[in-house]
Amino acid sequence: MAIIKVKDNNPAAAIRELLRTMLEKQLVSAILVPQEIPSKKTVVQTLVSDPDKLDAVNPLAPIFSINSARIVVKMCIDQMTGPVSGQAVSEQPAEEKEAEPPEAEDSASEQKQEQAPEQEQGKSGEQAPAEAQSAAEDEPAAAEGQSAPAPIAVVLRPCEIRALIELVKLQQASLDPFLVIGVDCWGTYSVQDYAAMVTQGPQDSSVTADFLKQVTAGNFPEELRGACRACQYPVPTYADLAIQLIGDDISQQIRIEAQSEKGKEIFNALGFEVTAESKERKSAVEKLKEAKKQLAEQDKADFLEMISSLCINCHNCRAVCPICYCKQCVFDGKVFEYPLEKYLNWSGKKGVLPVPPDKLLFHLTRMSHVATSCVACGQCEAACPSGIPLGRIFQRISTAAQEALGYEAGRSLDDDLPLTTFRENELSAVED
Amino acid sequence: MTEGNNKDWSPRIVAFLCNWCSYAGADLAGVSRMQYAPNIRIIRVPCSGRINPLYILSALRQGADGVLVSGCHPGDCHYISGNYVARRKFNMLKKFLEHVGICPERVQFSWVSAAEGARFAALVDKVAEDIKRIGPAKIPMVPVK
Ligand code: SF4
Ligand code: SF4
Ligand code: FES
Numbered sequence: 383m384a385i386i387k388v389k390d391n392n393p394a395a396a397i398r399e400l401l402r403t404m405l406e407k408q409l410v411s412a413i414l415v416p417q418e419i420p421s422k423k424t425v426v427q428t429l430v431s432d433p434d435k436l437d438a439v440n441p442l443a444p445i446f447s448i449n450s451a452r453i454v455v456k457m458c459i460d461q462m463t464g465p466v467s468g469q470a471v472s473e474q475p476a477e478e479k480e481a482e483p484p485e486a487e488d489s490a491s492e493q494k495q496e497q498a499p500e501q502e503q504g505k506s507g508e509q510a511p512a513e514a515q516s517a518a519e520d521e522p523a524a525a526e527g528q529s530a531p532a533p534i535a536v537v538l539r540p541c542e543i544r545a546l547i548e549l550v551k552l553q554q555a556s557l558d559p560f561l562v563i564g565v566d567c568w569g570t571y572s573v574q575d576y577a578a579m580v581t582q583g584p585q586d587s588s589v590t591a592d593f594l595k596q597v598t599a600g601n602f603p604e605e606l607r608g609a610c611r612a613c614q615y616p617v618p619t620y621a622d623l624a625i626q627l628i629g630d631d632i633s634q635q636i637r638i639e640a641q642s643e644k645g646k647e648i649f650n651a652l653g654f655e656v657t658a659e660s661k662e663r664k665s666a667v668e669k670l671k672e673a674k675k676q677l678a679e680q681d682k683a684d685f686l687e688m689i690s691s692l693c694i695n696c697h698n699c700r701a702v703c704p705i706c707y708c709k710q711c712v713f714d715g716k717v718f719e720y721p722l723e724k725y726l727n728w729s730g731k732k733g734v735l736p737v738p739p740d741k742l743l744f745h746l747t748r749m750s751h752v753a754t755s756c757v758a759c760g761q762c763e764a765a766c767p768s769g770i771p772l773g774r775i776f777q778r779i780s781t782a783a784q785e786a787l788g789y790e791a792g793r794s795l796d797d798d799l800p801l802t803t804f805r806e807n808e809l810s811a812v813e814d
Numbered sequence: 815m816t817e818g819n820n821k822d823w824s825p826r827i828v829a830f831l832c833n834w835c836s837y838a839g840a841d842l843a844g845v846s847r848m849q850y851a852p853n854i855r856i857i858r859v860p861c862s863g864r865i866n867p868l869y870i871l872s873a874l875r876q877g878a879d880g881v882l883v884s885g886c887h888p889g890d891c892h893y894i895s896g897n898y899v900a901r902r903k904f905n906m907l908k909k910f911l912e913h914v915g916i917c918p919e920r921v922q923f924s925w926v927s928a929a930e931g932a933r934f935a936a937l938v939d940k941v942a943e944d945i946k947r948i949g950p951a952k953i954p955m956v957p958v959k
Contacts (some may be wrong), residue, residue, distance in 0.1 A: 425926035481869055505908065526952045540865040620945070651924070684915060685913075685914050686914060686915045686916070686952075712830065712868070728877065729877065731877050732877065739875070740875065742875065743868075743871055743872060745874045745914075746867075746910075746914070747867075747868050747871065749873070749910050749914070750868065750903075750907060750910075753906055753909075754906060775913065775914070778913045779913045779914065780908065780909060782907045782909040782912070782913055783906040784911055786905050786909050787902055787905065787906060799905060800902060800906075801902055802899075803904070804895065804898035804899055804901070804902055805898075806888060806898065808901075809936055
């Protein structure tokens with residue numbers, strides 16, 4: 383734990399400088415972090431490797447346009463399936479490997495291989511370099527220990543981290559290449575509201591600064607997104623390095639804490655002076671959660687009606703959800719294409735059939751897939767062109783499902799996914 | 815035939831029964847000539863653990879008023895633990911049906927062994943009664959009166 387001084391009442395700048403130092407010292411090879419676009423109307427995620435290209439970084443901007451866990455998943459696809467291309471890295475060792483077998487291997491096994499039918503040989507010939515590459519990639523790291531490449535820092539909000547943890551458990555992402563930098567979060571505006579505030583606000587004002595001033599004083603702006611109003615996770619559940627804001631006077635100072643071995647290495651290399659934890663933090667976090675509980679909207683939206691009348695079946699909610707994990711969605715296949723006769727049959731049964739017939743089923747299926755891992759980030763709601771309050775409904779159903787199974791999405795890497803495990807004596811109320 | 819104004823409405827219930835216990839239990843009820851409500855349509859599945867929540871939801875969407883799922887008693891699953899995992903899935907499903915506005919009682923779970931013909935008959939009667947009480951499913955939601 384260390385204190386980072388904040389200059390000019392600008393904590394975002396202090397974080398920016400911290401990131402710059404990390405890049406300059408080559409403690410990280412690149413940083414995934416949101417930056418403001420020149421008009422300042424929004425932020426975009428960027429992967430920065432040049433310390434001079436960090437000037438517009440603002441991880442504290444109260445805007446949440448994409449759950450970046452999705453980006454991290456995309457970035458580590460090759461980590462999940464083994465190296466696909468990666469020639470640049472492993473060209474040389476791969477060549478060595480390829481050259482090796484004839485010399486090193488015993489003639490008996492060699493001959494066997496040669497006797498194999500041509501086709502097979504061709505195949506194994508194709509596969510060999512790939513295998514050799516993967517072996518070669520593993521080797522240097524194992525042999526030389528410390529010379530593993532510097533990690534890629536990913537600067538994430540608590541709900542992004544929670545989604546990422548779920549995705550790791552769902553075997554869609556790996557934390558290995560990354561250094562997770564978690565930042566406290568008081569909430570965010572929708573992309574539209576944020577842009578409007580920037581446009582309408584006075585020239586030299588900053589939406590971020592105004593927002594921070596309000597929330598640190600305990601006032602929550604009307605425009606806070608529904609999901610953020612109810613959020614019970616203002617603090618990262620997991621991080622290699624946690625940047626802590628809540629509980630400090632952030633116009634003066636923020637704190638940084640190493641929460642893993644990986645984090646400690648970087649923390650030490652940055653040469654911070656170690657200090658004690660903030661005394662106010664714990665109670666401040668509790669107070670914030672309590673305030674959010676009061677803000678949470680309790681409305682009972684008629685979801686059935688909303689879906690049947692408003693949903694246009696665009697599947698945007700699925701596209702943006704970090705948790706929706708199927709590689710091939712059943713709703714994109716032929717399963718839900720019916721012959722005309724079927725339509726008539728169903729219509730005949732009830733006298734009337736709303737079409738397309740599977741809108742509700744789409745949502746119920748999505749729920750049954752994501753309920754146990756949904757992190758209530760509300761991106762589904764933000765993406766819905768029809769204004770269906772999906773965030774609130776998913777928050778409600780996922781909380782209920784997770785409570786029933788004694789699970790909390792994103793709480794820890796160690797809890798088993800609730801539908802992959804069971805206890806013999808539980809849930810007996812379901813039966814009968 | 816439209817359902818709402820039909821006094822003779824009687825529920826249609828889809829029953830997913832595991833091959834090793836509950837289906838055999840149903841069979842026993844049959845060969846023992848036990849009387850039970852004629853409202854169920856049985857679908858045999860290898861194990862309660864094989865039932866994807868999508869099947870249940872799909873049955874509801876295609877006009878079932880209720881769904882019954884039954885497998886071996888805890889500890890007796892032919893595949894050791896299929897029913898324990900199933901129990902978790904169904905628990906989750908019921909939780910969110912409630913929040914979505916579909917009466918969770920439309921989906922019921924119970925364990926029936928191959929020797930429990932009478933239990934099966936009583937179970938079907940009970941489920942049929944429950945569904946009758948709840949009334950016809952409004953699924954698929956019909957936005958017009
Ligand atoms: S269902 Fe909605 S709230 Fe839940 S993780 Fe997906 S996008 Fe976020
Ligand atoms: S984003 Fe909205 S309209 Fe599109 S499928 Fe999801 S709920 Fe329906
Ligand atoms: S075989 Fe009957 S529940 Fe698994």
